[in-house]
Amino acid sequence: MEWPWITGDYWLGCGRTGVLVIWLGPVEWDEQHAPFCACEPCLDRLKAQALAYFMERRPASP
Template structure:
């Protein structure tokens, strides 16, 4: 939403309009403002966040969260793969 470069973004889902759909990505501050607007906590639609030169606390926390999700996903896939391999070898 803010069009900043060099920040991590998350996929929020598809945006559908006029018979087309596109993926929608936003950084953590923009996603938080959008969620507050959807819940009715903000009366105006979210405006683009200002560009910043340095890394903020939100960006560091977001990076840690993304790394945590990646670690959990990778360990889950490894567990699933080892279970499938064990079943396949046991069936032989």
């Protein structure tokens, strides 16, 4: 399922408000939940960081 882009706030990274964001998952703390969303530039940065992490840790070819 692909989540829709909505107008909202991005709490981390750039901290922008009233921009298009996409839901990444819930933030859970002390049995409470809040939405965790990212704007497109920050999502691109997160994806690049995740890809670099995965590439550094992928198994060696036989």
